[in-house]
Every structure is written in C-alpha cells, then in structure tokens.
Amino acid sequence: MAELKLLFKHAHDPAYATLKGYQATGGYEALRKAVKGERQAVIDEVKKSGLRGRGGAGFPTWIKWNGIAKDKKGPHYVVCNADEGEPGTFKDKQLMEQTPFLLIEGMTIAGFATQADVGYIYIRGEFVDAARALRKAIDEAYKAGLLGKNILGSGWDYDLHIHLGAGSYECGEESALMSSLMGERGMPRLKFPHAPLPTVAGLWERPTVINNVETYACAPFIIQNGGDWYATMGASTKNSRGTKIFSVSGHVNKPGNYEIEFGTSLMELLEMAGGMKGGKLKACVPGGSSVPIIDAEACEKAIIGYEEMADVKSMVGSGGCMFLNEHTCIVNFIWRTALFYANESCGKCTPCREGTKWMFQILDRIRRGGGREDDIQTLLDICSQIDGRSFCGLGDAAAWPVAAALRVFPQEFEYFIKNGRSMVESEPALAMLP
Amino acid sequence: MAVASNPETVEILINDIPVQVPKGELIVESVKRLGLEIPIFCYHPRMKPVGMCRMCLVEVGFKQPDGTVRKMPKPQAGCTLPADANMVVYTDSEMVHRDRKGVLEFLLVNHPLDCPICDRGGECPLQNNTLFYGPSTSRFTELKRHAAKAFPLSQYVTLDLERCIQCGRCVRFTEEISGDAELAFRFRGASMQPSTFELRDFGSKFSGNVIEICPVGALTNSKYRFRARPWDLETKPGICTVCSNGCNIWFDYRVQQMVRINGRANDAINEEWTCDKGKFGHEFYNSNERLTQPLMRQGGSIGPANWTDVYAEILKHFAEAGNAAAGIAGPVASCESYTLFKEMFAGFGSTSIDHRLYSNPVSNEIANAEKSSISSLESAKTILVFGNSLADDLPIIFLRVRKAWFKYGAKVIVAYSGANEVESFADVSLRYKPGTEEAVAKALSEAMNGALSAGVEAETGVAPSEYLRAAELLKGSGAPIISSAGLQNLKAGKEICASLQALAATINGRFNLYALGANEEGARQAGIVPGKGGKSVGDILKACKKGEIKALWILNSDLLNEYPDRKLVNEALESVEYLVYQGWEKNETTAYASVVVPMTAPAEEDGTYVNVDGTTQHFAPILKAREEARPAWRVFSDVMSRMNSKELIFSAAEIRERLAGATR
Ligand SMILES: Cc1cc2nc3c(=O)[nH]c(=O)nc-3n(C[C@H](O)[C@H](O)[C@H](O)COP(=O)(O)O)c2cc1C
Ligand code: SF4
Numbered sequence A: 001m002a003e004l005k006l007l008f009k010h011a012h013d014p015a016y017a018t019l020k021g022y023q024a025t026g027g028y029e030a031l032r033k034a035v036k037g038e039r040q041a042v043i044d045e046v047k048k049s050g051l052r053g054r055g056g057a058g059f060p061t062w063i064k065w066n067g068i069a070k071d072k073k074g075p076h077y078v079v080c081n082a083d084e085g086e087p088g089t090f091k092d093k094q095l096m097e098q099t100p101f102l103l104i105e106g107m108t109i110a111g112f113a114t115q116a117d118v119g120y121i122y123i124r125g126e127f128v129d130a131a132r133a134l135r136k137a138i139d140e141a142y143k144a145g146l147l148g149k150n151i152l153g154s155g156w157d158y159d160l161h162i163h164l165g166a167g168s169y170e171c172g173e174e175s176a177l178m179s180s181l182m183g184e185r186g187m188p189r190l191k192f193p194h195a196p197l198p199t200v201a202g203l204w205e206r207p208t209v210i211n212n213v214e215t216y217a218c219a220p221f222i223i224q225n226g227g228d229w230y231a232t233m234g235a236s237t238k239n240s241r242g243t244k245i246f247s248v249s250g251h252v253n254k255p256g257n258y259e260i261e262f263g264t265s266l267m268e269l270l271e272m273a274g275g276m277k278g279g280k281l282k283a284c285v286p287g288g289s290s291v292p293i294i295d296a297e298a299c300e301k302a303i304i305g306y307e308e309m310a311d312v313k314s315m316v317g318s319g320g321c322m323f324l325n326e327h328t329c330i331v332n333f334i335w336r337t338a339l340f341y342a343n344e345s346c347g348k349c350t351p352c353r354e355g356t357k358w359m360f361q362i363l364d365r366i367r368r369g370g371g372r373e374d375d376i377q378t379l380l381d382i383c384s385q386i387d388g389r390s391f392c393g394l395g396d397a398a399a400w401p402v403a404a405a406l407r408v409f410p411q412e413f414e415y416f417i418k419n420g421r422s423m424v425e426s427e428p429a430l431a432m433l434p
Numbered sequence B: 001m002a003v004a005s006n007p008e009t010v011e012i013l014i015n016d017i018p019v020q021v022p023k024g025e026l027i028v029e030s031v032k033r034l035g036l037e038i039p040i041f042c043y044h045p046r047m048k049p050v051g052m053c054r055m056c057l058v059e060v061g062f063k064q065p066d067g068t069v070r071k072m073p074k075p076q077a078g079c080t081l082p083a084d085a086n087m088v089v090y091t092d093s094e095m096v097h098r099d100r101k102g103v104l105e106f107l108l109v110n111h112p113l114d115c116p117i118c119d120r121g122g123e124c125p126l127q128n129n130t131l132f133y134g135p136s137t138s139r140f141t142e143l144k145r146h147a148a149k150a151f152p153l154s155q156y157v158t159l160d161l162e163r164c165i166q167c168g169r170c171v172r173f174t175e176e177i178s179g180d181a182e183l184a185f186r187f188r189g190a191s192m193q194p195s196t197f198e199l200r201d202f203g204s205k206f207s208g209n210v211i212e213i214c215p216v217g218a219l220t221n222s223k224y225r226f227r228a229r230p231w232d233l234e235t236k237p238g239i240c241t242v243c244s245n246g247c248n249i250w251f252d253y254r255v256q257q258m259v260r261i262n263g264r265a266n267d268a269i270n271e272e273w274t275c276d277k278g279k280f281g282h283e284f285y286n287s288n289e290r291l292t293q294p295l296m297r298q299g300g301s302i303g304p305a306n307w308t309d310v311y312a313e314i315l316k317h318f319a320e321a322g323n324a325a326a327g328i329a330g331p332v333a334s335c336e337s338y339t340l341f342k343e344m345f346a347g348f349g350s351t352s353i354d355h356r357l358y359s360n361p362v363s364n365e366i367a368n369a370e371k372s373s374i375s376s377l378e379s380a381k382t383i384l385v386f387g388n389s390l391a392d393d394l395p396i397i398f399l400r401v402r403k404a405w406f407k408y409g410a411k412v413i414v415a416y417s418g419a420n421e422v423e424s425f426a427d428v429s430l431r432y433k434p435g436t437e438e439a440v441a442k443a444l445s446e447a448m449n450g451a452l453s454a455g456v457e458a459e460t461g462v463a464p465s466e467y468l469r470a471a472e473l474l475k476g477s478g479a480p481i482i483s484s485a486g487l488q489n490l491k492a493g494k495e496i497c498a499s500l501q502a503l504a505a506t507i508n509g510r511f512n513l514y515a516l517g518a519n520e521e522g523a524r525q526a527g528i529v530p531g532k533g534g535k536s537v538g539d540i541l542k543a544c545k546k547g548e549i550k551a552l553w554i555l556n557s558d559l560l561n562e563y564p565d566r567k568l569v570n571e572a573l574e575s576v577e578y579l580v581y582q583g584w585e586k587n588e589t590t591a592y593a594s595v596v597v598p599m600t601a602p603a604e605e606d607g608t609y610v611n612v613d614g615t616t617q618h619f620a621p622i623l624k625a626r627e628e629a630r631p632a633w634r635v636f637s638d639v640m641s642r643m644n645s646k647e648l649i650f651s652a653a654e655i656r657e658r659l660a661g662a663t664r
C-alpha cells in the first residue's frame, strides 16, 4: 500500500492555511452540514466512522462526545491536546502549521455536537510557529462568522482560545493538561472511578471533551463524507478505521510524516520513508518512545492497527515511529529514553518519581562500565513496581520501553554489563546525547 | 444479593467479609469498620485525598451478576477510591503486600535514613510502615539525592529536605486548612520539593501544624529540634491557655520542663489543629522570670517572706479596707480559683471585683448571652465577622469559618478596618475607616431595610452598594455574627454591641461576643463582676487613684499591658496603698506590689477552664508546682480560714463537688 493522504492532501499548498484556500477545497462544508442537522447526528456519524483517539490510547472518540450531558446546565468545554510531547512524534506540529483550519473546523464540529461554549487548544510551548498559524486562522474564522456569535446562523456561540504550555511532557496527559490550563501546577488529577470522567467534570468541574489534534482533524472528513465512507478505510484491520499519520524518524533515508491507511504493514511504512540508512534494520519503536521496542523479525510481521500491533507486543501509540539500524546500541538508546522520563516525571507519585530516576541511575552506571549482574533483575523489578502502580500513564510509559528492551534484547545488556562496553561495534556518534 | 435498605448505603466485601458502608465512603475509611488498616502517607482524613504516595494500594474487583468477581487489572489507591455497590476489596493479598514493599523501597531510595538523629525517630509513620510492610534491605546502591538539611522556613519550622517524601500534606494544609497557600511544590520529578514562594518566610499563622502532619522528620519544630527523643518524653493531655479557644493539646515534658506542644484531636473545638501563638506560646513554663516564693515589701525593697507573715499582712489590709478593697482578675486562672476569689471578697465585705479588662464593658445581658458553638459554625450558610482580625484574635474560630466556606460553601461577610485573612474568601468585605465601627454597624442595620443614610460612604469609606450586598446575604440567613470581646475597648463599644445584637435578631442569627482570654468565660460564669454597689475595673482604677480604694488584689494579670488605658493603670498602681499581685510570672505590674503571691501555672495544678463557646474542660496537673507556688484557690482558702475560721479546702475537686452540689 502507498500513502493515503486525507488530512495531508493539501498540506503542502500554502493557500490551504488561509480560509479562502481551505474553503476552495471543500473546507467548512462539513460544519455547514452539521449545524443544519441535529447534534446527535454528528455523534452518530463519528460512531459509524469508527474513529479512535490519535493521541495514543486509541479510545473511541464518539463515546467521549456522547458522554457530554445532553441537557445542558452550564458551560461545556472542548479541549484540544496539542502538547505533542511524545518523543518521536511530530505530526500535530505539521497539521497545525499547514492545515490549521482542519483542526479549527474539527473542534467547531465537536463543540457543536457537545453544546460547548468554549474550546481551548493547549499547544506545546515550543510550537510557536504552530501557534502563530492557528492564531491567524482563528482570526480569519472569527471574521467570517465561523467562530464567535451565532455561527453560520445556527444561533450557537462558540469561542476558541489558544494556550501555550511551558515545556512539560506531563502536561500532555489529559488531566494534567487541564490542571495546567486552569493555572495550577501541571500534575494529573484523580481519574475514574476515583473521580468523575472529564466528560462529567473536567475543566472547572464542567463537562469537557479532550482529544488530540489529529482526532479533531478527522472530523470534517467524517461529517462531510459520512461515517460509513470513512470506515471503509482500514477495513482490513480488526478495529482500526481511517488513516493515521506516522512520524517516521531514525535511520531512514526520508524521515518525515507519512499518512497511511490502517492495515498498512510496518515494512511498507519503512519503504515510504526511503528505507533504512547506514545499515540493516535492527529494531523499531513504532508508536512513540513510550511503546515497547520490537526487533526486525517482529517488524516484518507488524501490521499497523491498534489490535494488530498488540500481536507483535507493541502499540500504535501516537505514531512516532523510530527505525533503528544495526549499529544502534540498545543500551544507549534505552539509557536516553530513561533519562527523558526521569526528567519529565512530575513528581506527584512515588513509583514514577523515584523509580524513573533509579532506573536511569542504574542504566547510567551500566553505560559507564559499572554494570552488575543483578542489575537486569533490579531493572525488571523496578519496571513492574512502576507499571500499573503510578498515578498516571507517565509511569507506565517510562517502564514499558525499559522492560521491552530487556525482554527483546537481553544479550545486549548482559554483554554491556559483563564487558563494560557496548556489544555494537561501530556505535555511531549519539549526536542527540548531551 | 443483599440490597441495602438505606439507599445511601452499599454493601461491599473487604477480604471476603461483607460490610455496609455509606456509598462514596473512601475505602481507606471503610476498612476501619472491620478493625483493619491500610497503610498511608499522603492521606489525611481532614484534607482532600490526592493519591500521591501510593502506599495504600489495594486490589479491587466487582462482583458480577453471576457471582464471580472481576478484578480491576491494576491495584487502586484505597485513599481515593469511593465505595460502590458490589465492590470487592482485598487488603491482604500477595499482590498488595508486594506493592507495599515496592512503594516503600522507592520511598527509601532517596531517604537519608538518619533516623538515629531525627526528631521524628520513634514516632515516625515512615519508620512504622517500613517496619510493618517494607523490605528489610535495599537494593539501591546509587548516589542519593542531597539537599538542604536544616533549611529555616520560618522561626518555628525548619525543613530537612532530604527526609521529605513529597507527600504534599504540608502543601495541602496551607491550601485547604489555613488557606494562606504559603507552601507549594517547586521543581519536578525526584527534585520536587515543598517550598515557600521565592524562599520567603513561611508566614502562616498556623505553620506549626505542618510539623505534626508531616509523615517524616522533614518539617521540624525549630524550638524542639534535637532537644529530645520521643521515647524520653512524657506526654499528657492538656488545654492550651494562650487564648480563649481552648485547643486540646498534648503536653510533652521531660524532667519537669515543658518540651513541646502538639495538637490533640477534639472535633468540637480545634479538630486537631493549633495556632502558632498557642503551639509555641508555652515557653512561660520554663521561664526564668517565674514567681516561686512569696515576697513582701519592707521599707523600700521587696524580698522573700514566709506564708504566715504574708497571710497576716494580707488579712490585715483587706479585712480592714472592707468595702474599700477591690479585686481585678485576669483571664487565666481556674474556675475553682475564681469561685473562691469571689467568696473571699464577699468575706472582706467588698463587691468591687471584676474580670473585664475592657474600657467599656457591655451589659451583663449581652455578655451572658449564649454563644454559637465552634463546631456549629461549620454548618452555617452565612457568617458575618465583625470588627476583628479573626485569624489573630480567635484563630481556631477562623479555621472553622474558613472550613464552612471551603468545604461547605458558606457565604462569608467580613467587616474590619484592616487587611485580614477572612477577606481572601469573603463574599463581601467591608474594609471601613478605623474607628467607624459604630457607623458601620448602624449602616448594616439600615441596609437590611434598603435605606442607607446619606454620607455613609464619606464617613465609613465603604460604598452603599457593599452594605446592600452584605444585607442581601444576611437577610433571614440565621447567620452567626462573630465578634471578639475586644469590641469593648472601642469608645462606642456598648452601642456597637447593641446594634449588632439587634441586627442578629432581624436576621434570626446570634450575636457572639467571644471572649479572648483562656478562662474569661469561666470568670464570667463564676460571677467575677461588680456586685451591688461594686466597681468595674475602670472605676476601681479611678478609685485607687483618688485613694478611695485602699487595698487592691490583682489576680494574674499584667494590668499595665493588658488594660487599654495604661496611664490610668499606672496612676492607680502608684496611688493605691496596698497591692497584692498574685501570678506566676514577673512582669511590669509586679513591680508595684506590696506582696507577691506565687501561683501555679495551669499545667501545674488541677483545674477547669471554660473556653470561648462555653465548653468546660478539665486540665489535670502535669508538672510539679515551682517551689512555693500554690494554686490561687488555696491561697484564697487559707486567707478565708484565717479571716473567719472557714474550713480549709484541700483540693480543687472539693470546690468542683461543692459547685456541682449547688447547681443540683
Ligand atoms: C504522560 C502522557 C503524555 C501524553 N501526552 C500527550 C500528548 O502530548 N498529546 C496527546 O494528544 N495525547 C497525549 N497523551 C494522551 C492523553 O492523555 C489523552 O489520552 C489524549 O489527549 C486523548 O485524546 P484522543 O482520544 O484524541 O487520543 C499523553 C498521555 C500521557 C499519559
Ligand atoms: S515536608 Fe513532610 S509533609 Fe511536606 S511533602 Fe515533605 S514529607 Fe510531606
């Protein structure tokens, strides 16, 4: 299979980032259609489409939208998670910079479906260009009556705001994002069943929908062409529909964002990205740094789909796909990953706060030649003491890559510990290392 | 399946034992119903649960219609999980034990393990949980986190950052309970640390509480640091006598020295908190200025004397003075002592006794009116605070008022001339010009009828619209009005209190003129007020000046510093012929005494005290009396037996029994 450009169809046309250019390609037809009909009809279409969250967890989008109270008793909110902090992922950046109206229209449709009053786009602090592009687009939409009061004569008012984060991976976790948005320290909040779902009590304790940029960007296509149409894409998979953007990086010839249909194989994706560079394929982290690493053999079998990736013990995640060639030292790779999580742990809960740092300290010692035989078992134990015990998903996300690397490439750790150096002969300069 | 009869009650299974619990009750509380315990660190029953430390992980499942149990894939924090129908909880499974070990191993990797020199060692939740649930060894061989070991957060609190387990209790206390939000976390991950903003002084008026709720030895008491190990201390229950709130405390002492004060739980009064004034205000027990011997003036100088001579001398002057004798009682003596004080003066033939150290004391009718109990404030829908800086004057009442707002959404109105803590959560703040209390009280009453007199803004500095907003909230609200007895020092004290009482009547509320001194209520109840033809404090002082009062007895009050008119006190003390000063500490006033009678301090004698809301509390003796110091009542009894051969009284209990008999 080749690329299937739906969201990215016009991405490289600068005019597409203007309202005029966007509308020339059919932009805002979906919103027009939506506001003419019932709100529930929007949700029904999204249900038919089989759209699942593109932020990482793959949660059915319609369930969130449908969970918002139908009898409105106060403000409702729509939030876009544009924090894109997952290492290896850079699709939302491109979407916001080149297709800002897709996100704005998508969020407006979501707002209409859930009777929201205000939408917030929480953008990763470093994404200044994306914020600028969105600012321009939002201003245009306001002028054209596509945001603000009485949108398209529907009698419905909806405002859209941008908020820039301050540089914390944890603020991409939805409840921490809401804390941050409300001006609190970016720490996660209690989740169901310990507290109500965000759809019941989210931002300012009001019903709130939160989705990823890419998730919202799919909505205009679903409403315009129908959920059934959308669901024809990816029909070969068990339960993944539509397209998914993969940010391909690592040792490939043409790194970049590639939009593919679910059901495409991982090797096809590698091919689109120009194949391996500098050596044979050794391993792949298919869905962002949090997901388990897989070896070349598993790559051969991997089909891109939420359930299909689980067959090779990994995940679609956020689509940050890193291919590693044979000269990559897995110990060093995981060392760098562990450093990231130790730095990004918010500090709220014990397992993640202490465990991520300890894991890094052990890996660091191994990397400096001071490894000990029992280190592998200790690392595995730490992973299991974090996984499922931490307050939010960051702890799990920190444990999975380490546990997976130890499972898939045990010999590399054993060798490093025994010999005090990497088993990979020509370790290329780890340019990204401090 | 058993269906709970009360719709609010659900049946859950804890370790296979069925229990009925209120729906939504936190599992950490539910297990206590079975006498079980889930170990905790961050959870505190008086604050919102946060689920940070993960010490309380339990296994949870749900009973399915077919009778099987579906377990949740991950363990759940028992401190944040609300009980729900068909919930199944395991607190003792293999997984739970493994998880507890895991969490404790993590908590200890960066912990300095300096228990041998830690204040908390011996009474430390981290030690206890580690002993019961933790691993016996650590696999951690890396470099530990290093941080400040003795960082002074304030004059009272010193932070040892290395010991901190980042549970957030201290931070949450300042956000939820004291409300000053003085502490917050800075940095993240393993570097996260509680801190004041920009490392400024930890300025909370309730800062001492965080020392006690910190589950490790991170927040330490600057006054107690390294002074003792907990097992070397003796601990007895006591009552704080620094102010009228009557907080219940734990009195820790060692070789007859007060060592530290901690909060003791009493839901009706202080819950479990103390204020800093109280917690750190008990140093007087160890003071070098304690009065320990009877002293008598001979010629120009005062020197040690024996009791026999002292009694004879006192009797001579007071019995002779008769109606020209007077007694002023300070607010910190036991009810037993007040009772005999009054009797003794009756014996002298004088009705000039008073305890009201105010320039304009209100009528007995207002003073004797029943007060709202501290705990009842929490269920008030609307509260009016009038004329005081509540957190300073009535700290524990302040915490309740704040709780009423924070936890139960009460509307609060505050009227005060200066910045104050209540303003931070008040719906309406009437910040009036100093000295205009009377006009403000009047304007509030007028606002109830919607008709404010012209010029009210010019006079009081508060816009009419604000009065009207306050009135809107007060109308029919039943709001308690909270004032302190300090109002009686204002020129128009009586009129203000009368206005407020009238206002209370129109809104179906209650006007509370709360006492300020530890047993001021007790003195009032014992009738230490001028009898027929008797003089009030102000009149006594004026009479001393004119030579009409010949013998004055001051019971435990540094009058020069406690009565608002210092000049008058000074003149009175200089003029009065004969002055008995009875108290436990040397002060400015003692310098004028003809006779100094040493008195035991509250923890050194058996006595009862009536707090601000009228609760009578017993304070059993803890320390020995200093040398020759005696309970005040004993001195009164001694004097009376010499005066008219009254039978001697041997214990405070005897007085209590007599009083109980009298009311029966
Ligand atoms: C530590 C952590 C970081 C996350 N970062 C992001 C992020 O940067 N962007 C994102 O869309 N979702 C992120 N997520 C996932 C969100 O919590 C949430 O699942 C997502 O916003 C839901 O949107 P979706 O249903 O459209 O995927 C993160 C989750 C965790 C646990
Ligand atoms: S100082 Fe004490 S109370 Fe505060 S976070 Fe640290 S351990 Fe918890």
Ligand code: SF4
Binding pocket: B240, B241, B242, B243, B244, B245, B246, B247, B270, B273, B274, B275, B276, B277, B278, B279, B394, B395, B396
């Ligand atoms: S409120 Fe008053 S009685 Fe209570 S601790 Fe503080 S000073 Fe003592």
Ligand code: FES
Binding pocket: B039, B040, B041, B042, B043, B050, B051, B052, B053, B054, B055, B056, B057, B077, B078, B079, B080
């Ligand atoms: S006591 Fe439950 S997480 Fe801390």
